[in-house]
Amino acid sequence: MLLILGFDDKQLLTQFETYILAPSVSKMSQNVVTEDKITPLSQVKTFIYALLKSKFIFDHFIIKRNMQDNKGQWTLNKLTKGEDKKNSYYKNSFENDNNDLVMLQSAFHVSTPTTNYKHWLNAVLYYAYQHYQYNDIGLDSTAYLSHIEAIARAFMLRRYLTDEPDDYHHIIYQTPDFNQISFTNTDASLTPNHLRTQIKQYLRYNNIRNIFVFNYLDYLLWKDEERPEFTFTARSSIEHFYPQNKRDDKLFINDKNVEDTLLHSFGNLCLISHSLNSRVSNDMPDVKVKYFLESKQIDSLKLSRMIKCISGQEATWDKTMIAQHEEQMLEIMMKGLNLMSEGA
Structure with missing residues (x-):
């Protein structure tokens, strides 16, 4: 109640x-007889107890x-x-x-x-x-x-x-x-690949309805990584790891504005604090990694995974890396949502 x-x-x-x-007044006016008579006073007592x-x-x-x-x-x-x-x-x-x-x-x-x-x-x-x-x-x-x-x-x-x-x-x-939770109005016969495609579209930049999608993934990552030291904090800025407003952009120069560009995919997004977003928003991934590691300010476990992809390695954050990271994160999320088996 x-x-x-x-x-x-x-x-x-x-x-x-x-x-x-x-409702209690209505029942009294209708002379409704119950084992325990409902009155305004009884309702007040019930409410206070609740x-x-x-x-x-x-x-x-x-x-x-x-x-x-x-x-x-x-x-x-x-x-x-x-x-x-x-x-x-x-x-x-x-x-x-x-x-x-x-x-x-x-x-x-x-x-x-x-x-x-x-x-x-x-x-x-x-x-x-x-x-x-x-x-x-x-x-x-x-x-x-x-x-x-x-x-x-x-x-x-x-x-x-x-x-x-x-x-x-x-x-x-x-x-x-x-x-027994499942998608609303979704064909139960959909394969994991079809479900993955459906999920992807609501994890894209400007399609994300609630930042809980990032925090839920971090919870799953925390369990997957055998519960490392980590604390959830107030982070509300969705950041592009490869910046979306780089003047001399060469990676997305030809497909920055296409509908399915990897620039706005979940693989290139992370959740950080507003102050941190103001500091690193337009920096390239390698510059961001250097700042994150030196300041010891890594706001999320997803971001930590992204940093590990290129930190200390001869690797760059390119389209292949973005797509691979997205698939890895989607696999963990889908297992957490009971949409695929552990061995799939």
Whole structure:
């Protein structure tokens, strides 16, 4: 009930009156008899309890910044009473390792900095609210991670990489089984190669609907690389590794403006911070690599892969390299989206 409402606090009272208070008044006027009589007062109590439960779940199972250190790392901790019952401290929300949960939630979070449109948070809280158990565990971490990964796949397949994007509300609240997510309005008989072609077009510059496509790939790369030290930060600039506005451009001089130019393909794109974009935007790849390595400022794991392609090697970032990198990244993404098998 509660989590179907939006996150805009200015609409809270209006939505409460429309979706919670009004139905109870309507049922009373129709003399609807229920086992537990629904009244405005009972609805208010139910609503307040739902708010408290949601806040408790948010505090325990949603990432926060650790402001006690200078790094401000993402954490997934809960406040716990000490043995003396007087002092309290923060501990991991789950007994086992929760790094995957921290990484995926932070990947979502930095992709949508605007509070009112954190649809991922709505989806995660909706699941946690429904599955919270009143015991020492609260939520099963394995099932929790599995569901959030399913949410990520759902947003990718039904919102960001499809010809007909589905509504967030429909994805979150009307998906019967998140483990059976597929493209909307897509022929189920399509081969992996056809699916790859469809995905490619929504990963091209100016076709990208949400920067989560980069952060989701970084999450998959992080898992593929056996979880290296990496933190998701606010990066919002989509950068061409080979610059699109180079005056003496020789590589794309004949096909810079054609529809399928590799210049604007996913293989030539990376996600960096706005300040870094201002610094290196028009530099050639070798100059960018030198700056990234000297400053130790590599904003993403995809960018790190691009740097490794030419760093310390007698190789140049050309069309062949761009196409190869794109195919490698698409293969990892398609496996993460369950569109191809591990051995394919």
